Amino acid sequence: MGMTITEKIMASNSGRERVVPGELVWADIHTVMTMDYLGKQTFRAFESLGADGLFDKDRIICVSDHLVPPPTPEFATLLNEWREVVHRYDIPHFYDLGRQGIAHQLMVEQGHVLPGRISIGTDSHANTYGAVGAVGNAVGVSDAAVAMATGRLWFRVPESVRFHITGTWQPWVMAKDLSLHIMGMMHWNGHLIYKTLEFGGPAVEALGMTGRMTLCNMTVDLGAKNGIVAPDAVTEAYLRGRTTDAWSPLVSDPDAQYDAVYEVDVTDLGPTLSRPDKLDDTAPVETLAGTPFNKAFVGTCTNGRTEDFAIMASILRGRKVRRGVNLVCIPASTDVYLECLREGHVEALVAAGAAFETSSCGPCAGIHTGVAGDGDVILSAGNRNMKGRMGSRNAQIYLTSPAVVAASCVTGVITDPRSDDWK
Amino acid sequence: MEKIHGKAWVAKGYVMSFDMILQRFWTAPVDPAENAKWVMAGVDEDFNRENGFKDRCYAFIVAGHNFAGGGKSIEHCITGLMGAGIQAVFATSFARLQFRNAINYGLPFITCRDMNLHCETGDELEYDPATGTIRNLTRGTIYESVPQAPFVAEVAAAGGLMNFIRQRIADGTVDTLR
Numbered sequence: 001m002g003m004t005i006t007e008k009i010m011a012s013n014s015g016r017e018r019v020v021p022g023e024l025v026w027a028d029i030h031t032v033m034t035m036d037y038l039g040k041q042t043f044r045a046f047e048s049l050g051a052d053g054l055f056d057k058d059r060i061i062c063v064s065d066h067l068v069p070p071p072t073p074e075f076a077t078l079l080n081e082w083r084e085v086v087h088r089y090d091i092p093h094f095y096d097l098g099r100q101g102i103a104h105q106l107m108v109e110q111g112h113v114l115p116g117r118i119s120i121g122t123d124s125h126a127n128t129y130g131a132v133g134a135v136g137n138a139v140g141v142s143d144a145a146v147a148m149a150t151g152r153l154w155f156r157v158p159e160s161v162r163f164h165i166t167g168t169w170q171p172w173v174m175a176k177d178l179s180l181h182i183m184g185m186m187h188w189n190g191h192l193i194y195k196t197l198e199f200g201g202p203a204v205e206a207l208g209m210t211g212r213m214t215l216c217n218m219t220v221d222l223g224a225k226n227g228i229v230a231p232d233a234v235t236e237a238y239l240r241g242r243t244t245d246a247w248s249p250l251v252s253d254p255d256a257q258y259d260a261v262y263e264v265d266v267t268d269l270g271p272t273l274s275r276p277d278k279l280d281d282t283a284p285v286e287t288l289a290g291t292p293f294n295k296a297f298v299g300t301c302t303n304g305r306t307e308d309f310a311i312m313a314s315i316l317r318g319r320k321v322r323r324g325v326n327l328v329c330i331p332a333s334t335d336v337y338l339e340c341l342r343e344g345h346v347e348a349l350v351a352a353g354a355a356f357e358t359s360s361c362g363p364c365a366g367i368h369t370g371v372a373g374d375g376d377v378i379l380s381a382g383n384r385n386m387k388g389r390m391g392s393r394n395a396q397i398y399l400t401s402p403a404v405v406a407a408s409c410v411t412g413v414i415t416d417p418r419s420d421d422w423k
Numbered sequence: 424m425e426k427i428h429g430k431a432w433v434a435k436g437y438v439m440s441f442d443m444i445l446q447r448f449w450t451a452p453v454d455p456a457e458n459a460k461w462v463m464a465g466v467d468e469d470f471n472r473e474n475g476f477k478d479r480c481y482a483f484i485v486a487g488h489n490f491a492g493g494g495k496s497i498e499h500c501i502t503g504l505m506g507a508g509i510q511a512v513f514a515t516s517f518a519r520l521q522f523r524n525a526i527n528y529g530l531p532f533i534t535c536r537d538m539n540l541h542c543e544t545g546d547e548l549e550y551d552p553a554t555g556t557i558r559n560l561t562r563g564t565i566y567e568s569v570p571q572a573p574f575v576a577e578v579a580a581a582g583g584l585m586n587f588i589r590q591r592i593a594d595g596t597v598d599t600l601r
Binding site: 014015016024025026037038041045048049050051078122123124125138139140141142143145146149150152154156188193194220221223224225366384386388389 | 437439441446449450452453465488489492493494495496497498516517518519520522523524527528572574583584585588589592593597598600601
């Protein structure tokens with residue numbers, strides 16, 4: 001009987017010929033990511049283990065993303081303490097202010113995750129790494145500390161669920177719409193908890209790395225252990241120049257066993273939103289069109305990449321963000337920012353009335369650069385919309401794609417980018 | 424293993440990790456006594472004061488799907504519950520990040536389907552870790568839970584993952600873990 005891609009990765013990184021779902025393995029970890037918010041705690045936990053040293057300091061990736069630039073004296077102090085720890089351990093891969101980015105973007109973009117390997121991070125959206133055919137897994141501080149000391153971590157081999165995506169993407173419809181559509185289809189009722197979600201089929205193969213990262217990123221919000229896309233020519237082209245490490249293109253066997261297989265045809269999929277407070281309370285854009293809002297945000301590890309700003313610029317170039325709407329844009333990394341500058345997206349968006357901020361998690365974590373206040377209605381291309389996520393618990397957050405945000409910013413109400421309403 | 428007796432708090436809706444520990448505590452040190460003071464503060468307005476949850480002296484939580492969901496990896500959710508006296512959580516399903524943290528700290532997260540539909544807050548429960556049987560003494564009902572993996576008991580017996588690894592680093596056997 002064949003194995004799925006995630007089973008093969010679990011087997012090959014734990015010295016086994018094969019594994020079955022439910023089996024417990026100690027697997028080799030390719031890279032461990034930790035960041036300013038929890039990094040000091042992580043290193044402190046590591047120190048308490050009594051190990052001789054880090055298993056490999058080249059494979060501990062340290063990032064300042066939640067707190068840069070620091071918004072309060074308390075966070076400035078936390079950031080200083082974090083920098084002190086990273087410097088003390090002489091970590092070569094430290095992405096701090098000036099060359100910063102959101103950890104998950106950097107892990108993929110800077111070649112720190114490889115197809116066929118396992119990388120972990122002390123932040124929930126580490127699932128993003130599945131975009132290149134790696135197992136990306138979010139863990140707590142203790143798990144990260146154990147991996148930093150031993151280079152290994154325990155895993156329960158997950159059951160696999162396949163999402164076979166077919167059809168042709170409509171103009172202005174993005175991977176985010178598929179993520180939210182699946183969220184509404186599956187709900188938080190336990191179907192996908194602990195499972196690996198494998199995305200395949202022609203409509204996934206047609207996606208670039210940006211869309212694949214969005215899809216895998218939001219699998220954590222579905223309750224899954226990881227999301228993964230088999231490496232192919234797109235992956236190969238993306239990784240060329242980003243890493244010199246060798247990797248093997250593991251893919252699922254044709255006779256692999258799945259817990260369930262779901263087919264989605266994107267031909268009829270339109271822009272999709274999550275209503276405030278509950279991610280799985282989704283609706284097609286037609287249902288919510290006309291809803292007024294006063295703040296908009298595009299950025300995050302979910303939708304802060306060049307293609308996301310490019311689609312916004314194609315809508316907002318030569319147009320204006322409607323008076324009364326605040327639009328904040330935050331590129332997911334310094335490289336994304338530079339690319340958006342070179343391609344003219346920043347100029348188009350700023351001319352339209354968007355405010356650009358330097359790379360960070362920004363208001364998605366409710367920390368800074370545009371947090372929510374009482375009564376705010378926010379259209380966000382981020383990943384979470386529970387009460388208080390972006391600041392005040394008395395704000396409402398609609399989640400959607402960058403295309404919907406851009407079209408809606410022109411009109412001041414939720415707008416279908418496929419319509420003529422914003423033109 | 425001895426049976427555990429105590430009072431249960433039964434969740435009426437989703438219990439989310441970011442409500443269990445409010446954002447202002449996310450960067451606080453992991454410390455059961457401290458984390459317990461404000462644990463569950465965002466879950467119910469009655470718990471939103473210092474020791475609001477702890478003072479009710481619950482030994483168990485009974486919940487439905489996706490307990491401690493919402494994707495936070497913070498371990499304070501677990502240490503807060505432990506510091507507040509929680510000895511086991513029974514739920515239809517658990518969010519995986521906190522399920523993992525619970526295993527790493529040795530707090531039993533026990534899968535028991537739909538028990539939340541048949542229990543009320545304040546019910547007296549008895550949990551037998553040896554058999555996985557849960558008795559609702561108030562209502563005279565019995566539930567069979569999903570058995571825990573042997574590894575989970577091994578980590579709990581060691582006093583959590585950190586101690587489990589500390590022992591193996593100290594005696595030079597950590598490399599044998601596969």
